[in-house]
Amino acid sequence: MKNLFLILFSINLSILNSQVIVDEANPPVKIPLKLSGNFGELRSSGFHSGIDIKTLGKEGVEIKSIEEGYISRISISLSGFGKAIYITHPNGFTSVYAHLSRFNDDIEKIIQTYQYRNKSFVINKFFKKNEFVISKDDVIGFSGNTGSSFGPHLHFEIRKSLENLPINPLRFGYPIDDTIPPTIRGLFLYKIGDKFNERKKINIRRVSSNTFQSETIKSNGNFGFGVISDDRQNKSYNINGTYNYKIIKNDSTEFEIEFNSFSFDEKALQMKLMDYGYYVDRKSRLIKIFNENGLKTNFIKSKNSGIINVNENDSIKIKIILSDYSNNKTQVNVNIIGTKDSLEYYYDDFSHFNSYIKNSVDFNFYKNEAEVKIRKNTFNNNTFLDINYLDDTLSIINPKVYAFKGIEISIPQKFKNSKQTYIANLDNEGNKIFAGHTRSGKKFRFKTNNLGKFYEDIDSLAPKIKQLKRKNKISFEIKDDETGIKKYDVYVNGKWHLFEYEPKSNEIFCLLNNLGILEKEINIEVVVEDLVGNKKSLIRTLTL
Structure with a gap:
């Protein structure tokens, strides 16, 4: 049997310096791979730890295990990954499949046992090695929109199992049709000094299809550059993040960021690279291509800080290169001449605060x-x-x-x-x-x-409960207008029954096929509690 991954480690065994050689890149879906999200791109929750694979804009596409292994974890959450499966493979990697609409029938039966035992839809279950064995190409579930997802797709990850270290799945040879270079939306100059995030927008003009020339910068002092950029692939309109940022000073690499891997401890560090004040004002992510905090991370490849020192009479040529994983490049050329500093910068002045x-x-x-x-x-x-x-x-x-x-x-x-x-x-x-x-x-x-x-x-108001008319399922809308919902329980003929919860639509539901009751008439009680303990109960008699 062919192995999916073969890792050749360098002498220091660092995953950063390793080369991934792919013998057979087996995708988790059997449709053409198109991405709606790249590894490492900036999200509100931090760096994106996988790739988002489009599923024809619908739920229910078969999701398959990329290789043999065993299910090591199944989680169901109201946010984050929603319904997710983690499969540990014998080659040292774990694959993750998230935002599923449902699992396969065997997995559903097993996980429902734990849900009924805990009387909870939300669950986080770990399995022992070989307790739940999976073969290559087994259908493990179906694409969905659960958790913090706002459209049907598969969030797919590959992690190094021992360190729980996310690795860019594109390093494993998955074919993505991409001949489009990244797009630069803005270039900014940062003055490094006493005033934090002191910046100036720099004008650029296109000189060829993917090469730009900036206005000449005449100043002196310490400077860094920031860019607003994005990327997309062929036959896809989704706007994704940039894979590689590089600063070249006088033909030598000065600074580089590349998203091949990052640890979960580093996930929130996106806010140290991003100009947060600019994001608050413009809702646009401006990335600083310099390391003012002395960060040591998996994704910063340079020992240098990327801060450019300019003295009077200096003449410095800068190249800013943005690349995607397919090595399509966009380049901005910048000429800096060292003169007296006469540039005007913007910064947020809160020195009047107490x-x-x-x-x-x-x-x-x-x-x-x-x-x-x-x-x-x-x-x-x-x-x-x-x-x-x-x-x-x-x-x-x-x-x-x-x-x-x-x-x-x-x-x-x-x-x-x-x-x-x-x-x-x-x-x-x-x-x-x-x-x-x-x-x-x-x-x-x-x-x-x-x-x-x-x-x-x-909060003196109890939650609201309303029965909904849905085909082939029993459904209720549950809402709380003040503090939010803490928990809910549904009892069918006096016994606790599993109802799924989709917070995005404020809906709890149970498919009629999953009801498991032969009677034509049933009694249902829905009990909902908010975050301060207010409770609401709704009792209905339903004819099936």
Whole structure:
């Protein structure tokens, strides 16, 4: 039998320096491979740890195991991967198949045993080696749209099993028709100094199909470059991320980012490469092609920082090269002449805020029994925050910073003898979300990565339940307009019954074929509880 993967390790056995040789790249779907998402591209949850394979715009496409192995994990979650299967292969790799609509019949029966045992649709089950053996090309499930997915597709990953290290699946030889180079949407110059994210947009003009020339930069000091770019493949309109960013200074590589692999500890570091303030303003991801934080990661290939030092009378030629995995390239040529600095830059000035947060030390705030604890290295750099506790509202304000660590907050409870109170978070765009409910003594205590305003509120409204008319299934809409749904239970003829939950449509449902009841008339009770303990019950008698 042919092996799917053969890894030839270099002397230091680093996965970064290894070469993947593919004897037979067996895809998880038997349709032409088209991608709606690349490995490493920036998502709200961090770097994308796999590729998104299009499934003809529909659910129900057969998903097959790429190689023999055993199922090591099955997870069902309301967000993230939704319904997902993890298969560990004997060659040291694990393949992951996510956002499935359902599993095959054998897997469904086994996983339902655990769901009924735990009385929960959500489950995370690990299996022992060879407990659930899978052969190559076995149908393990069907494409879907579960979890944090907003259109039918397969999220597909390959991980190095021992380290649980995601590796770009395209390294294993999957054929993607791609002759289109990345597209550059904007070029920016960063002045490296006391002011964080001090930037200037640089004009560029096209000189050939995939080569651009920037305006001449006349200045001196330390600089970095940032780009807005994207990529797509042939016969696909999806806009995907860029695989490789490279800075060449006077014909020598100065800095390079390449998405072949990254660890899950590195997943959130996208916010250290991205200009977060620009994203808040424009909802566009501006990537800084320099390493101002001294990061040591799997995806940064350079020892240099990528920061360009320019002295007066210097003449420096810069090439910025953007590449996709098929080695299609877009190049921007930049000429820098060292002169007195007369350029005007934009930066977000929050120096009028009342608190200066030095990133290398812890910061504590205390006022009228309200407390805020910010651990060192919570932010990307030293920053200003506007922190205050006034009229029972705690404010932690700076719309242009991202918190990498949870901020510890304690707020005194003002409403007496109410179990329905909670802390609401009003973000910078005016959105109200549930922040915390846990009490210790007479205080609310919780952690959050969000900034904004925090205040005590009351949720006295029970969730809403409404029966829906659906073909071939029993379905209910469940909603909570205040804090959100904590749990739900469905009882059929007095016994707990498994109903699936799709939060995107606020729907719980059970297919009639899965009901397992012979009676023509059944009694159903739906019980829904919100995050502060309000409950709602709906009882119906249904004729099948």
